[in-house]
Amino acid sequence: MxxxxxxxxxxxxxxxxxxxxxxxxxxxxxxxxxxxxxxxxxxxxxxxxxxxxxxxxxxxxxxxxxxxxxxxxxxxxxxxxxxxxxxxxxxxxxxxxxxxxxxxxxxxxxxxxxxxxxxxxxxxxxxxxxxxxxxxxxxxxxxxxxxxxxxxxxxxxxxxxxxxxxxxxxxxxxxxxxxxxxxxxxxxxxxxxxxxxxxxxxxxxxxxxxxxxxxxxxxxxxxxxxxxxxxxxxxxxxxxxxxxxxxxxxxxxxxxxxxxxRVNGEKMSKSLGNFLTVRDILAHGAWAGEAFRLVLLRTHYRSEIDHSQERLEEARAELDDFYALLARVPAGAPLDDLDEVKSLADWALEPLADDLNTPLALARLRDLRTLANIGAVGGSATVVLGRMGRAEAPSAAVAAAALREAAGVLGLLSADPVAWRHGGDGGVDDTAEIEAAIAARLAARKARNWAEADRIRDELTMRGVVLEDGAGGTTWRRS
Ligand SMILES: [Zn+2]
Structure with missing residues (x-):
């Protein structure tokens, strides 16, 4: 290269x-x-x-x-x-x-x-x-x-x-x-x-x-x-x-x-009220450091960036999607597949050889996410495979492992995906309380007490917790 x-x-x-x-x-x-x-x-x-x-x-x-x-x-x-x-x-x-x-x-x-x-x-x-x-x-x-x-x-x-x-x-x-x-x-x-x-x-x-x-x-x-x-x-x-x-x-x-x-279209200045320190960004919550890093990498390093709160929120939403996937696909790939993982990660990182083109590398991370998400079937996988010049889709585990490896070179997606989804605001840790409420809801459902189960779900929704019932049980994340 x-x-x-x-x-x-x-x-x-x-x-x-x-x-x-x-x-x-x-x-x-x-x-x-x-x-x-x-x-x-x-x-x-x-x-x-x-x-x-x-x-x-x-x-x-x-x-x-x-x-x-x-x-x-x-x-x-x-x-x-x-x-x-x-x-x-x-x-x-x-x-x-x-x-x-x-x-x-x-x-x-x-x-x-x-x-x-x-x-x-x-x-x-x-x-x-x-x-x-x-x-x-x-x-x-x-x-x-x-x-x-x-x-x-x-x-x-x-x-x-x-x-x-x-x-x-x-x-x-x-x-x-x-x-x-x-x-x-x-x-x-x-x-x-x-x-x-x-x-x-x-x-x-x-x-x-x-x-x-x-x-x-x-x-x-x-x-x-x-x-x-x-x-x-x-x-x-x-x-x-x-x-x-x-x-x-x-x-x-x-x-x-x-x-x-720049911030909100203007050069940062204390008199304009758009002067932001890194501390101001980090105060938004545990997610904000990585989200701001992603904001920076979404623009080529030689171009000007116009930062705004909206851009930070967009980056957070994108990280939420990535971590949601990583929470579903366990880390690690079978040892037999390590060469394939490396070659997929190399493909995703190839744009960095062209004057550190991070926006294109991020687009390739999204392609790996697509392959890992759908287990490589369907129309969007075909499009991605076409871009890669591959006939056959990798397994979801291999695509996710390549995604982790390539993202690591960008300094992204290295948090624990479950903790990311539970982490929220970086304030008081109420994870144990939320998990106790989810267990109580499960018990209510087992007892066919639907009203109580719904009440608990509504209460959790009110505090910004989204429940996702799936084949493997109930998982949760902050909205
Ligand atoms: Zn110097």
Whole structure:
């Protein structure tokens, strides 16, 4: 399977060949930890979680690094505003971020370096840049001289001259060129700082990622990911720093950028009242984390998403259908059928090789659901089999096992299907109470007390519990 990925630097899809096929290396910019993650922050985490899960299925090893930016002027400002110590803000926010991303079923990266633990590497890169004449010291600051790097602007497709002409920000007097950016800046006694050859100070944001990717992935690695909003200046500057500090290096071979997320048709903003954190979504109930993940994956990662409550509910309804099927078809397939399960799962995942086409992979999961649902008879099965290029339908157990396996690569459908159907709102667990009422209804039916049985059913309906009487007994789910 030849994987094609869209490379932002070349502005087209390119065949993906790893530098080292035995170890694919991926770096993604992580959060600056001063506030709860909002929906836009969650998108790259989910997108690159799917990418790394998929690469792990194809290649023997993947090393995934995603940083935590825990030194930043936004964090310093938050501490001044609230009086909370910086270390408390960053520790709490990082823990919240981990909990939120786990609720979206994102796996932790292999390395999660903190900027404050990578200061020596930052200083080493800055020293190399000064020695190679790409950076200069001015009034306690170290600045990168953009005019020294001929390729500057190429990643984001910007013309340096135009960028400067359009710059309306007040330019610091110590900059030789208005586009020069900070590698290191002085810290007063109130601000976090580290000793350096240029006095006590702290790093600029861009140098942090150059240092952390270098430390954990080397001078060159395969894929650098992040949101579209990071392309300029952050990624342009990372690339300039790393290529100039390590002459001959290309830094990341592929640059992948996910599109932005809007809510109710508008850019999220606190003043518009459409600003949503991941916590706001999770508050809807135990189902909401996976449903939001599905919302994200229903759109191709490079396209913009317009999120709404309706989309979340639609995703929940789709998950309900999937879990209803999985609750009926027991997990596991006969050992003889494992090759068939794998080949069906490979078919469902094939669209991911085409620049991570998750909407098409989801359509194929629906096809597997159709085959598992009807035990492969009837008109819709014929249509699905035609799409697969197969003459014979797999058994329901095989189709369901392939569905589970392929969905796992998307980070979906890994909850217990019975618990999903019973789980509901994530509030008080009244499962035992509901099951006692169902047993009482069964006893009433056995005693031919139909009025009592109906009364219990109506009472359960009122509390949002749907009973389904079948050959194997009564099952239930929340409406
Ligand atoms: Zn970064």
């Amino acid at each position: 030849q994987i094609q990925l869209h490379d932002s630097a070349r502005r087209r899809k390119v065949e993906f060949t790893p530098i080292d096929p035995d170890n694919v290396r991926v770096y993604v910019c992580g959060p600056t930890v001063y506030d709860l993650a909002h929906l836009g922050n969650a998108r790259p985490v989910v997108v690159f979680d799917v990418l790394t899960r998929y690469l792990r299925r194809v290649f023997p090893r993947v090393t995934y690094a995603r940083n935590i930016t825990d030194v930043d002027d936004k964090i310093n400002a938050r501490s001044r505003e609230t009086g909370e110590p910086i270390s408390a803000i960053t520790a709490r926010t990082a823990a919240d971020f981990h909990a939120d991303m786990a609720a979206l079923n994102c796996l932790p990266p292999d390395h999660e370096p903190r900027a404050t633990e990578t200061i020596p590497e930052m200083i080493a890169i800055i020293e190399r840049l000064i020695a190679n004449d790409y950076a200069y010291v001015a009034e306690g600051h170290v600045l990168f001289a953009v005019s020294a790097f001929a390729e500057y602007g190429r990643l984001s497709g910007r013309d340096p001259e135009e960028m400067l002409a359009g710059a309306r920000v007040e330019v610091a007097p110590y900059k030789r060129n208005p586009g020069d950016f900070v590698l290191w800046k002085p810290s007063d006694s109130e601000t976090p700082g580290w000793d350096s050859p240029w006095g006590r100070g702290r790093p600029g944001w861009h140098i942090e990622c150059s240092a952390m990717s270098w430390k954990f992935l080397g001078e060159e690695f395969d894929i650098h990911g992040g949101g579209q909003d990071l392309l300029f200046p952050h990624h342009e500057n990372e690339l300039a720093q790393s290529c100039c500090a390590f002459p001959g290096s290309h830094f990341a071979h592929f640059w992948m950028h996910n599109g932005m997320l």
